[in-house]
Amino acid sequence: MIRSLLSKLSQPDPSPLGDDDARLAIAALLVRLARSDHAYGATEIAEITRILSHRYGLTPDAAATLRQNAEKLEADAPDTVRFTNAVKDGVPLDDRIAVIEAAWSVVLADGVRTMEEDALMRMIPRFLGITDLQSNEARLRASRVINGGAD
Structure with missing residues (x-):
């Protein structure tokens, strides 16, 4: 499955992803974000696992x-x-907006926003066709979840 998806991603004009490939690609995007600051720790790992469990x-x-x-x-x-x-x-x-909300949850999970994470969070929404406003709203929703409903 991983090799198949890597092959698709490496094509000059990749075909649309099926459900399983999309699920794996979204999970990998969350991992990429969590690893961006070279501090891929237990809190981020647990948050990604929680998101995947809940989402799917x-x-x-x-x-x-x-x-x-x-x-x-x-x-x-x-x-x-x-x-x-x-x-x-x-x-x-x-679903892409939900992916951005999940991404913000990963960024906020450990309580530290790094420059690397912020740089990716400026880039990823744009590449997914998400506006800055939609991304900010997703960040606020994620923050409420991370903080247990508190703003």
């Missing part, structure tokens, strides 16, 4: 397996532009 209705073990596969994919995946373009072409707008 997976058991914690199945979500952890998806995350582990995403870690492998992310390590070998092409540049972020090609990666996000494949997600954009294969995932409806409402």
Whole structure:
């Protein structure tokens, strides 16, 4: 599955992703974001696993397996532009907004926003066809979840 998706992502004009490939690509995008600051820790790993479990209705073990596969994919995946373009072409707008909210949850999970994470969070929404306003609204929703409903 990982090799197949890597092959698709490496094509000059990748075909739209199927559901399983889109799920793996989204998970890998979250991993890429979490790894961007070279501090991929337990809090971010747990947050990605929680997001995958909630988003796809997976058991914690199945979500952890998806995350582990995403870690492998992310390590070998092409540049972020090609990666996000494949997600954009294969995932409806409402789901892409949910992906940005999930991405913000990963960034905010450890309580530290680094320059690397901020740089990717300026780039990823744009590549996914998400406006700055939509991204900011997603950040606020993610912040409320991370902070237990408090603003």
